[in-house]
Amino acid sequence: MTKNPLLIPEIRQFLKNNDKKAIQEFCQSTHPGLVAEFISPLTREEIWQLLKMVDPDLRAEIFSHLDLDLQIQLTESLSRQELAELISEMSPDDRVDLLKKLPEELKETLLPAIAQAEREDIRRLSSYPEGTAGAVMTSDYATLPPDINVKEALEKLRKEAPDKETIYYCYVVDDDRRLLGFVSLKDLILARPDTLVKEIMNKDLIYAHVLEDQEEVARKIQKYDLIALPVVDDNHALVGIITYDDAMDILTQEHTEDMEKLMAITGSHEAGAYMRTPVIEHFKNRCGWLILLALLGLVSGFIVERFEQVLVQFTILATFMPMLADTGGNTGSQSATLVVRALALKEITPGDCFKVLFKEFKVALLLGLTLAMVALIRVFIYYYTNSSNIPLEKIGAAVSIALCIQVVSSTLIGAALPLIAARFNKDPAVIASPALTTIVDITGLFVFFTTAKIILGI
Amino acid sequence: MTKNPLLIPEIRQFLKNNDKKAIQEFCQSTHPGLVAEFISPLTREEIWQLLKMVDPDLRAEIFSHLDLDLQIQLTESLSRQELAELISEMSPDDRVDLLKKLPEELKETLLPAIAQAEREDIRRLSSYPEGTAGAVMTSDYATLPPDINVKEALEKLRKEAPDKETIYYCYVVDDDRRLLGFVSLKDLILARPDTLVKEIMNKDLIYAHVLEDQEEVARKIQKYDLIALPVVDDNHALVGIITYDDAMDILTQEHTEDMEKLMAITGSHEAGAYMRTPVIEHFKNRCGWLILLALLGLVSGFIVERFEQVLVQFTILATFMPMLADTGGNTGSQSATLVVRALALKEITPGDCFKVLFKEFKVALLLGLTLAMVALIRVFIYYYTNSSNIPLEKIGAAVSIALCIQVVSSTLIGAALPLIAARFNKDPAVIASPALTTIVDITGLFVFFTTAKIILGI
Numbered sequence: 001m002t003k004n005p006l007l008i009p010e011i012r013q014f015l016k017n018n019d020k021k022a023i024q025e026f027c028q029s030t031h032p033g034l035v036a037e038f039i040s041p042l043t044r045e046e047i048w049q050l051l052k053m054v055d056p057d058l059r060a061e062i063f064s065h066l067d068l069d070l071q072i073q074l075t076e077s078l079s080r081q082e083l084a085e086l087i088s089e090m091s092p093d094d095r096v097d098l099l100k101k102l103p104e105e106l107k108e109t110l111l112p113a114i115a116q117a118e119r120e121d122i123r124r125l126s127s128y129p130e131g132t133a134g135a136v137m138t139s140d141y142a143t144l145p146p147d148i149n150v151k152e153a154l155e156k157l158r159k160e161a162p163d164k165e166t167i168y169y170c171y172v173v174d175d176d177r178r179l180l181g182f183v184s185l186k187d188l189i190l191a192r193p194d195t196l197v198k199e200i201m202n203k204d205l206i207y208a209h210v211l212e213d214q215e216e217v218a219r220k221i222q223k224y225d226l227i228a229l230p231v232v233d234d235n236h237a238l239v240g241i242i243t244y245d246d247a248m249d250i251l252t253q254e255h256t257e258d259m260e261k262l263m264a265i266t267g268s269h270e271a272g273a274y275m276r277t278p279v280i281e282h283f284k285n286r287c288g289w290l291i292l293l294a295l296l297g298l299v300s301g302f303i304v305e306r307f308e309q310v311l312v313q314f315t316i317l318a319t320f321m322p323m324l325a326d327t328g329g330n331t332g333s334q335s336a337t338l339v340v341r342a343l344a345l346k347e348i349t350p351g352d353c354f355k356v357l358f359k360e361f362k363v364a365l366l367l368g369l370t371l372a373m374v375a376l377i378r379v380f381i382y383y384y385t386n387s388s389n390i391p392l393e394k395i396g397a398a399v400s401i402a403l404c405i406q407v408v409s410s411t412l413i414g415a416a417l418p419l420i421a422a423r424f425n426k427d428p429a430v431i432a433s434p435a436l437t438t439i440v441d442i443t444g445l446f447v448f449f450t451t452a453k454i455i456l457g458i
Numbered sequence: 459m460t461k462n463p464l465l466i467p468e469i470r471q472f473l474k475n476n477d478k479k480a481i482q483e484f485c486q487s488t489h490p491g492l493v494a495e496f497i498s499p500l501t502r503e504e505i506w507q508l509l510k511m512v513d514p515d516l517r518a519e520i521f522s523h524l525d526l527d528l529q530i531q532l533t534e535s536l537s538r539q540e541l542a543e544l545i546s547e548m549s550p551d552d553r554v555d556l557l558k559k560l561p562e563e564l565k566e567t568l569l570p571a572i573a574q575a576e577r578e579d580i581r582r583l584s585s586y587p588e589g590t591a592g593a594v595m596t597s598d599y600a601t602l603p604p605d606i607n608v609k610e611a612l613e614k615l616r617k618e619a620p621d622k623e624t625i626y627y628c629y630v631v632d633d634d635r636r637l638l639g640f641v642s643l644k645d646l647i648l649a650r651p652d653t654l655v656k657e658i659m660n661k662d663l664i665y666a667h668v669l670e671d672q673e674e675v676a677r678k679i680q681k682y683d684l685i686a687l688p689v690v691d692d693n694h695a696l697v698g699i700i701t702y703d704d705a706m707d708i709l710t711q712e713h714t715e716d717m718e719k720l721m722a723i724t725g726s727h728e729a730g731a732y733m734r735t736p737v738i739e740h741f742k743n744r745c746g747w748l749i750l751l752a753l754l755g756l757v758s759g760f761i762v763e764r765f766e767q768v769l770v771q772f773t774i775l776a777t778f779m780p781m782l783a784d785t786g787g788n789t790g791s792q793s794a795t796l797v798v799r800a801l802a803l804k805e806i807t808p809g810d811c812f813k814v815l816f817k818e819f820k821v822a823l824l825l826g827l828t829l830a831m832v833a834l835i836r837v838f839i840y841y842y843t844n845s846s847n848i849p850l851e852k853i854g855a856a857v858s859i860a861l862c863i864q865v866v867s868s869t870l871i872g873a874a875l876p877l878i879a880a881r882f883n884k885d886p887a888v889i890a891s892p893a894l895t896t897i898v899d900i901t902g903l904f905v906f907f908t909t910a911k912i913i914l915g916i
Contacts, residue, residue, distance in 0.1 A: 029660075029661060029662050030662045031660075031662065031663075031664055031682055033681060033682040033683065034662070034664070034682070154647065157647065158647055158648060161644055161647060161648055162648070167644055167647070168626050168643070168644075168685075185626070185643055185644075185647070186619055186625055186626075186643075189612065189615065189616055189619060189625075189643070190616060190619055190620070202487075202489075203487060204487050204488045204489065204492070205489075206489055206492070221706075222703070222706045222707070222710070223491060224489055224491040224492070225491065225703035227626075227685065227702075244685075244702050244703070244706070245680070245683035245702070247706070248679075248680045248702070248705070248706055248709065249680070251706065251709060251710065251713075252680070252709065252803070255713040256799050256803070258717070259716070259717055259720070259795055259799055260795060260796070260799070262717070262795075263791050263792050263795040263891065265792050265795065265796065273805070274796060274797075274799075274800035274805045274806060274814075275800075275805065275806060275810070275813070275814075275817075279817060279820045279821050279824070280824075282796075282817070282821045283821050283824045283825060286789070286792050286821070286825060287824075287825055287828055289788070290785065290788055290789065290792075290825060290828075290829060291828065291829065291832060293784065293785070293788060294781055294784075294785055294829050294832040294833075295832060295835075297780055297781030297784050297785065298781060298832075298835075298836050298839075300777075300780035300781065300784075301777035301778060301780060301781060301836060302777070304776050304777040304779070304780065305774075305777045305840075308773050308776075311769075311773055311776055312770065312773055315766050315769055315770055316763075318762050318766075318769055318776055318779075319758075319759035319760070319762045319763045320759060321762070321776075321779060321780070322755055322758035322759060322762065322779070322783055322899050322903065323752055323755030323756060323758065323759060325780055325783060325784070326751065326752075326755045326758075326783070326787075326892070326895055326896050326899060327748065327751070327752055327755065329784075329787070329892070329895060330747070330748055330751060330892040330895070331744070331748065333721050333891065333892065334721050334723050334744050334748075334892075337717055337718060337720075337721040337723065338718070338723065338732060338740075339732075341714050341717055341718070341732075342732035342733075345710070345714070347731070347732045347733065348732060348733060352733070355733070356732075356733075359733075359737060359740070362737045363737050363740045363741050363744070366737070366738075366741045366745075367741060367744060367745055367748060370745055370748075370749065371748060371749065371752050374749060374752040374753060374756075375752075377753075377756075378756050378759060381756075382763075433721070433791070433891065434784070434787070434788040434791065434792075437784055437787060437788070437895070438784050441780050441784060445780065
């Protein structure tokens with residue numbers, strides 16, 4: 001199924017002719033996500049003209065599939081009453097996402113126009129800190145009492161299903177909403193009609209606490225292949241569920257943040273954020289580390305200054321400085337990335353520290369020897385293009401040895417820092433690649449000049 | 459639900475007493491994923507003792523949840539016949555994953571011991587190239603003919619459900635298995651029993667071609683919040699489905715590869731790969747780019763060599779080289795990462811090129827001016843620690859201006875390269891951060907020495 005650009009002129013024509021029937025037919029026979037995709041390029045007025053032609057619940061569903069930015073823009077064209085109606089029809093988690101982005105004063109005037117039950121639901125879902133299970137859960141789930149039979153359960157679901165995000169997992173709760181177990185719709189379909197729910201319910205279910213980290217929760221859903229995960233409070237009462245589609249979005253968001261962290265960019269990432277984020281915000285997210293690293297970079301400068309005399313005598317050494325620094329940064333970043341990712345995916349634990357370091361040592365030795373060859377090429381080029389009385393064989397030896405040490409030490413530093421961070425329960429990705437580059441620059445230059453001094457006998 | 463280490467001694471005790479009933483009860487009342495987690499630390503013999511106590515289908519399910527590495531190790535303790543039985547019970551996609559990892563000669567002797575129908579299914583699923591929809595799909599789906607009614611459909615599902623991976627989406631196919639539409643179990647539960655399936659089926663469904671890229675497929679599942687996506691061949695015949703849980707695993711794997719690509723590590727990533735990958739493989743995955751970049755790094759060396767006279771005259775300039783190079787690499791990598799990720803998440807398209815570059819230009823200018831201050835600090839430190847007749851105000855000006863130009867140009871290069879790659883339909887992540895670092899090193903050093911030459915009037 002690919003985007004069909006032919007549809008836009010067609011939709012426009014329908015709207016021009018005010019052909020309500022054609023629009024309704026199109027919207028009903030097409031996945032709301034696809035409808036949202038098709039209508040996104042239209043003007044705000046056209047989008048509203050179309051949305052007002054369809055039933056309120058389908059309208060809310062299509063609207064929820066639009067980009068959050070576009071949703072916010074679209075709310076501006078609505079009266080308070082229309083907006084309140086739309087929000088009432090949206091699913092609990094989607095509307096809380098939208099409301100969080102609306103201006104505070106608009107929200108204050110909106111809430112009284114929303115029915116009591118929904119208003120309380122919104123208040124409750126908005127009350128959990130960002131990044132917790134509570135902030136991403138939805139309150140649209142089906143519950144069953146333990147003492148009814150399968151036939152009664154299916155009838156209850158038939159009545160409630162149209163309003164629920166998923167009825168594929170139904171949660172069994174007691175009178176105090178305490179979570180007792182769950183039954184899947186598949187279990188219900190397969191069971192004999194007179195069986196009691198409590199007889200077929202799965203008691204050893206996997207759940208999350210309302211304040212648990214959203215990434216942990218998403219990984220649980222991934223690990224156990226769940227369609228939904230129930231969320232409970234301190235009293236073990238069911239307060240919401242998180243569905244697999246939200247888990248996917250959480251994993252994508254967390255991944256973006258990991259990648260940005262690795263590149264020394266701070267701040268949290270939300271859908272559609274790059275273009276929406278103002279310049280000053282981008283600046284703030286990036287400048288912290290950059291300044292710190294530039295200051296740290298000065299230390300490399302001091303090392304160069306300390307060895308100024310070596311440099312004045314053999315300026316050829318300066319020509320190797322960029323390659324030496326870059327190669328160290330590259331090998332260190334590679335091993336750091338592999339270790340960070342392996343830790344995130346729980347392929348390794350901090351306890352595997354020595355096994356990992358030994359493996360990296362072997363890889364680094366191979367890499368170091370290979371790269372030392374490249375350095376020798378450079379020395380030969382110098383030999384053929386310059387007529388000088390510099391002891392080139394000694395320069396070659398010094399550069400090759402220094403490069404080899406640099407590769408091995410950088411690789412080990414790159415692998416060790418995330419492991420150390422993980423051991424102290426810090427996020428391993430905190431060791432950003434740029435930070436690593438700067439650190440191994442310092443160690444690399446020190447090794448380089450020291451080796452050169454010893455071999456050249458200065 | 460957290461891992462309970464107390465259970466391991468308990469399980470061991472049950473096994474020692476050969477308490478089949480307790481083991482069966484534990485395995486039946488616990489999620490197979492959790493059982494797999496609990497028994498992973500046991501010895502191979504203990505795992506088999508336990509698995510053999512439970513029903514073949516539950517055995518296969520628990521086995522499928524074990525780490526792929528452990529699965530492979532465990533197969534070694536089984537006879538051909540036992541292994542063939544186990545494989546027959548596993549779900550089609552899981553068993554193909556396992557078979558792909560088994561030695562060729564073992565596979566050849568195994569296949570004849572597996573029933574005809576399963577054998578053909580295995581051959582068919584194994585025949586699609588890695589990374590396509592065909593290679594990750596499963597053949598365990600429920601189909602319905604269009605002309606039966608809802609009551610008959612539910613009866614058919616009741617019969618088939620225990621063997622199917624999901625019955626929540628049922629695909630409606632004609633006599634040639636051509637895909638006509640789908641109905642969800644929710645639709646079936648809600649519809650009147652005498653309604654025909656074709657009347658309630660959703661015709662405008664989202665599907666994938668069997669050779670479509672697995673990442674594209676996973677993103678579709680994510681975008682449209684699907685539980686499963688049907689896969690069709692050239693004749694629009696249904697050949698398999700991909701479920702949401704496989705989509706999650708694909709996204710995680712693709713994330714890892716993106717991250718590694720960004721750090722100039724080649725090769726594909728599979729679950730559990732870090733420790734399993736041999737040293738020589740790690741070496742191969744990393745050395746390609748490193749050698750290329752080391753060679754490219756020599757160009758920086760030639761630039762330094764070209765400006766050797768400037769350097770001999772003002773060795774203080776050498777002390778700024780590391781900071782200048784690192785800062786360029788850092789700012790370039792940051793903007794490249796943001797652009798690569800925004801492109802991957804379709805937040806921006808190559809068509810937004812100028813908008814993105816203008817935004818990056820503004821951010822870079824702010825960063826450049828800020829970092830120029832840091833450079834001036836260094837000049838002052840030099841001033842207070844060295845008594846020399848070097849025109850420090852000119853050095854300060856040269857370094858600050860060069861750093862500012864370096865930050866702006868690196869940021870723009872970092873943002874532009876992925877956009878250019880995307881415009882030519884290449885993977886934007888191909889512009890690895892280390893490559894970028896090396897490129898902006900070259901431009902940076904050239905800018906630095908040229909600026910210094912002009913300002914110092916050499």
